[in-house]
Amino acid sequence: MTATRSWLRERSELGICALLVALGVLVLTDALRIPTDFAQRGPVGPKAVPILVGSLLLVVAVLLARDVLRGGRGEAEGGEDVDLTEPADWRTVLLLCGAFLANAALIGVVGFPISGAILFWGAAYALGSRAFVRDPLIAAGLSILTFVVFNNLLGVPLPGGPLMEVF
Amino acid sequence: MEQLLNGFATALTPTHLLFAAIGVLLGTAIGVLPGIGPAMAVALLLPVTYGMEPTGAFIMFAGIYYGGMFGGSTTSILLNTPGESAAVVTAFEGNPMARKGRGAQALAAAAIGHFAGGIIGTILIVLLAPFVAKHAVDIGAPDLFAIMVLAFIAVTSVLGASRIRGVASLLIGLTLGLVGLDDMTGQQRLTFGSLHLADGIDVVVVAVALFAVGEALWVAAHLRRKPFEPIPVGRPWLSRADLKRTWKPWLRGPAIGFPFGAIPAGGAEIPTFLSYVTEKRLSKNKDDWGKGAIEGVAGPESTASASAAGTLVTMLTLGLPTTATAAVMLAAFQQYGIQPGPLLFQREAGLVWALIASLFIGLTLLLVLNLPLAPLWAKLLRIPRPYLYAGILFFASVGAYAVNADIFDLLLMFVIGLLGFAMRRYGLPVLPAIIGVILGPAAEQQMRRSLQLSDGSLTGLVNSPMAVIVYVVVLLIVFFPLLKRFVPSPTPPAAPTPERHKIDA
Known part of the structure; x- marks a missing residue:
């Protein structure tokens, strides 16, 4: 077996x-x-x-x-942040997938500023960042800034969700 | 010439100058970030231009393109890990220079080499592109199809260690390209009745998924817990002695880089290596090589920059992308309903010449901005990796969603991203898949058009001298490994191949 x-x-x-x-x-x-x-x-x-x-x-x-x-093996891709000597870390990958799909599921409901922040924070957490004050602040700042720049400056509409209706 | 002046008039308006400056800064910033090469930079920044008019958007892209190329060399020199294939060779001499405290000189040699190669390359675009476009107008459907077949074969054979894996990647790309309504009959193919799929899979979604999502997931699985420490560096400058050693390599670079950029031979990887070997042979300071010879930075950087210009000639005049970055740029053109190809210079003359003029402006801005900003760029190398890859996923999602404001695209991107992960794990190169998605539908159309003209007879594919010549080249590439087995090579194998670093797209 x-x-x-x-x-x-x-x-x-x-x-x-x-x-x-x-x-x-x-x-x-x-x-x-x-x-x-x-x-x-x-x-x-x-x-x-x-x-x-x-x-x-x-x-x-x-x-x-x-x-x-016959013994041929595809060569796994190396990289500056890639350490191939360690076995694959599936927990990180799954958490990352979760963060990505959370954004897809929530973007229509709560709007991009919130779902995007969840994506960023979730992904940063998955990748090992544990700053519980700094991470969410950066996530929220980045998400709101991106929303304003795209939606209001660049003319690329993103769903604002209930949060943006307040303004 | 008059058209070029008009182009400058368009590109030098304050708004367009601002776009060019933003493009250069964004491109360099993203290109310097470890793990992001110019193709991913362009793909991630594509949504920024969705709301713009085409001329402004492409002026910005020109800046992003050259900025991204330049950014890669900084990573090479200060981290010893090239951010993109064109900068692999730069690390050979650039990193030893930085470790010896000559990082500032290495960055200056790279920046000026980039400028010199880019300017000479762009001058060659001005001279050659209209000429190529004029003659390319006469080439027919069979010729175009033959050239596309050549691109398919070249991209699977020249790059990567395993040919069969390259072909597998190409076929995956072709399959993705089939999805949607057939252009000629309107029949649904691989749509499974889904309205979302009827328009086909957006190339931007595929590119961002394969480059950005696939890469982020792959790095996540194997994240290095202690990233490399970049070498601190001051403001770039060159002494008189350095200048004496670098001016010739700067000027020789374009001679090697430009022609290689124009043909589908894998972009800047081969010419930069050739430039390295050439400079080493011609150098008077042979003892320095391997320990930080400045010629080994100046030559390859100039070559890489000129090869980027060569790529643009083929992309603009034939609609044929020869590198991943050019493939994404082609997708950007298609977003605006503009089809690069022989007719582009007639139909969109204003846009094309403004784009070419902005290449000159972008290169100048790059030099002026990047010499003083180099220490700042070097700081970007210290970005915490969780933020870097979270940011990549974040902007990938923005880009995919912004294409059609459709959640379906996010799910599609996720699935294709998983595919990109598997491809990285098993050594399937990403570039053939991208080329397949973009060129596949065009190749099918040209083939069917040729066969329509010949009434279904297969001779319709080979009824012009040009098509025949191209197919001969294709056969040579396909059977080259076999030929090598039968014909003993009279010369000993040339210089050892460079150590294969990881190459970002």
Whole structure:
């Protein structure tokens, strides 16, 4: 059991192959359902390119799987703030995703100045910042400033929400 | 020439000058921030211009573009971690210089090199672009399709360690580009009946998701708990002896950088390395190399800047982005309903020449502002990482939401951001995906148009000399690895390849 798991862990890149297969099947099935009997102009209809792309996705998935099984490994991206010697910190990633989705869920309800501040504070908290006075102040300041600059100066509307109706 | 003067007249109005200055400052500030390269800088700053008229917006973009390129070299020199691919080589000599207390000179050599390369490159744009555009008007659909195929192949083959992973990334991009109504028949493709998807996936959302969200999540998973300490630095200046060593590299840079920028060969990465090798060979102070030779900063920086100018020629005249930054700029043009390509110089002459004029102005502003501001920029390197990446996610959300004021775009960005995370984890390069999203639909249209003309016969794709030549080049790139296996190379392998640092887009 553990042998299978560690075998899979070693070759987790096969997940990318699975993703490519799924995409390929999706593109192909979608392409085959496009009706071509009407509205087609020229010899090549709207189906041709999706069928080509879908097939290539399947081919590349197979080639990539072969590469992985033969010991090929995609090189994880390094970076100035990236420490690849440590294992991935999934807690941080999940918290970050939560902060991002909270903004998406709340922006229509409470408006950008509040949801944006929650996003910033939440993300900073997820990434390890624990200044419980400074963080929310920076978040609120940044969020309100961005709202005013975009909404009032640059002419890019953002939802103000109930907070901004007071003014 | 007259058009260029008109361009200056447009670009030198107080409002436009202000836009150029803001663009340069924002671009440098964002470019200096560790983890953010020029492509992400441009993508994140795109929403700032949504409410502007196109000319002002592009004048600002020109500033952001050059500012972002310049900002990357500061990170290279003071942190030894390049903020973007063009600045990788700068770290080789620039960081040793900074550690020896010559950071100020390294920054000055970079800033002036940037200015020199940029000005020479922009002069070449003025001379070449109208000429290329005039001849490109005559090239037909089969030629354009061939060039796009070349771009696809080049971007998957030249960059990155693994070709198959490059192709996988390209196909993911092409798939995203398929979503929406088919341009020629209005048929729905991959929309699954969703009205949100019928207009297609906005390129800005894809770019911000892959560059910014994917990057923030990836860094979050592996955040270095103790960031590197930047080296403190004073105001940049050069002594007479330094000037004597740097003026020739500054002038040689564009000769290498400009042509490489114009072709789809991965932007500034290759030419900056070539410039480094050239300067090393020509240098009289060979002992300094590796310990902080100022020529090794001056040459590559000038080269990088000129290559950015070369990129613009191809982008403006053929509508073909050769770097990630150019791809995002192309998306910006499309936001305004403007299609870069051979006709741009006829249809939008005022806009194009104002843009070119503002490149000169932006470069000058960059030099004037950045020499005195360098110590301030260096302080940005100390920004607490939680704030930096929280800020990236924050502005990514603003950008994606502002495109259509639609929460759906935020969710889409999240999903594509997760994809960007997976791509970073498994070494799939991001650039091919972006090129696929942007060029995919255009390539499909050109192909179908060619086949329409030839009545469905595949010979319609190769019925012009130019298309044939381009396909020969494509085949050479594809089969080059095979050829290498059969033909023993007479020369020993050239200089060792540079250590592959992490490269921000």
